[in-house]
Amino acid sequence: MKVNFLDLKRQYMAIQNNIDSKISECLASSAFIEGPMVREFEAEMTKYHNVKHAITCANGTEALVLALRACRINPGDEVITTPFSFFATTEAISSIGAKPVFVDINPDDLNIDASKIEEKITKKTKAILPVHIFGTPADMDAINAIAKKHGLSVIEDACQAIGSEYKGHKVGSLSDAACFSFYPTKNLGAFGDAGMITTNDDDIATVCRALKAHAGGKTGAAAFRIVNGKEATMSDVGQASDPLYDPYKYYNFLIAMNSRLDSLQAAILLAKLPHLDEYNNKRALIASRYNAKLSGTPLKLPVYNYKFGTCCWHQYAVLAPDKDALISHLSKNGIGSGAFYPVPLHLQKVYEGQFAQGECPVAEEVCTQSVCLPIYPELTAEEQQYVIDTIIGYYIK
Numbered sequence: 039m040k041v042n043f044l045d046l047k048r049q050y051m052a053i054q055n056n057i058d059s060k061i062s063e064c065l066a067s068s069a070f071i072e073g074p075m076v077r078e079f080e081a082e083m084t085k086y087h088n089v090k091h092a093i094t095c096a097n098g099t100e101a102l103v104l105a106l107r108a109c110r111i112n113p114g115d116e117v118i119t120t121p122f123s124f125f126a127t128t129e130a131i132s133s134i135g136a137k138p139v140f141v142d143i144n145p146d147d148l149n150i151d152a153s154k155i156e157e158k159i160t161k162k163t164k165a166i167l168p169v170h171i172f173g174t175p176a177d178m179d180a181i182n183a184i185a186k187k188h189g190l191s192v193i194e195d196a197c198q199a200i201g202s203e204y205k206g207h208k209v210g211s212l213s214d215a216a217c218f219s220f221y222p223t224k225n226l227g228a229f230g231d232a233g234m235i236t237t238n239d240d241d242i243a244t245v246c247r248a249l250k251a252h253a254g255g256k257t258g259a260a261a262f263r264i265v266n267g268k269e270a271t272m273s274d275v276g277q278a279s280d281p282l283y284d285p286y287k288y289y290n291f292l293i294a295m296n297s298r299l300d301s302l303q304a305a306i307l308l309a310k311l312p313h314l315d316e317y318n319n320k321r322a323l324i325a326s327r328y329n330a331k332l333s334g335t336p337l338k339l340p341v342y343n344y345k346f347g348t349c350c351w352h353q354y355a356v357l358a359p360d361k362d363a364l365i366s367h368l369s370k371n372g373i374g375s376g377a378f379y380p381v382p383l384h385l386q387k388v389y390e391g392q393f394a395q396g397e398c399p400v401a402e403e404v405c406t407q408s409v410c411l412p413i414y415p416e417l418t419a420e421e422q423q424y425v426i427d428t429i430i431g432y433y434i435k
């Protein structure tokens with residue numbers, strides 16, 4: 039039997055009619071960027087997350103950049119984050135000239151260890167950026183309490199965690215701003231790149247909206263006011279009689295970027311959204327099956343702290359003392375797996391010389407052991423059983 043690590047075709051085939059008709063609707067409207075479907079998707083997202091604002095953008099990496107800038111993180115500022123994530127988390131911090139400061143993870147849920155954050159806070163620290171890794175919520179109450187005490191912003195990297203809940207609240211509603219990715223392999227995946235920021239803060243929302251579209255027009259002027267604490271001088275802007283006319287339209291107020299969402303991606307996301315909870319529930323069933331059946335093996339299985347709420351199970355990661363051998367055994371038997379993540383972020387090539395081996399021992403160890411098994415809503419019971427049998431057969435010879 040062959041079990042792919044991921045199979046995006048199955049999901050498309052199952053709901054092809056809905057997706058195709060939404061795409062046709064979008065094409066017929068010829069509103070390709072920031073059209074009504076983008077507005078509709080943002081409205082749906084504010085409802086889903088129970089937040090005031092959802093601001094779509096081009097991808098999850100730029101969502102992080104936009105959120106950091108909107109929280110007024112400047113060059114030279116320090117941002118505390120986890121070493122166990124996808125590179126984009128720290129890339130976003132470094133790309134705006136800020137400095138990532140790594141706090142080790144805890145070995146149970148593989149998220150930032152909140153009890154080790156305070157010792158890393160300096161005069162330059164401006165924000166904490168936890169990642170809900172593999173869909174498991176970080177301990178947001180502990181993180182928010184530290185942030186409040188030291189006057190720091192909190193930005194959630196929720197790119198892997200759409201639908202997960204922490205103490206009854208959706209992740210993405212637990213901090214100053216949260217970032218999502220709709221990369222095709224994420225739990226809610228577009229057919230290309232797509233991202234989003236959620237926030238309850240009006241100013242952060244306005245600055246994100248401005249920065250994702252060249253900071254022009256009235257939104258750009260409003261963002262200028264928020265960022266600089268003074269009015270933009272606009273004496274050269276003429277008055278128009280049309281109340282809908284934006285006199286600032288071709289006036290730009292900040293060095294921003296183009297990170298808008300394509301309407302076609304919004305159409306696809308709107309077609310998939312009604313299935314998201316059902317998909318996440320199916321992932322959770324697979325996870326509980328893996329947990330029950332693999333408990334007799336030497337693998338350390340993912341521990342989900344259910345007192346925190348629910349997990350969307352973006353990945354099912356086991357810690358294997360013999361990672362490479364397990365991966366090749368799976369591969370020989372036709373099973374795909376993912377080695378997320380082999381290199382902790384503080385030891386990435388690009389940071390050579392800035393951080394030392396041994397600085398985050400738990401993350402370093404986890405990187406040598408972490409193996410992700412196939413987990414997607416369309417994985418059949420037979421395929422799940424084959425994965426389980428193959429692993430049991432490997433350990434219990």
Ligand SMILES: *Cc1c(COP(=O)(O)O)cnc(C)c1O
Nearest residue numbers: 097098099124126197198219221
């Ligand atoms: C996917 C991901 C990102 C980046 O999202 P893109 O849409 O690929 O830019 C950032 N952080 C984490 C934790 C991710 O998993």
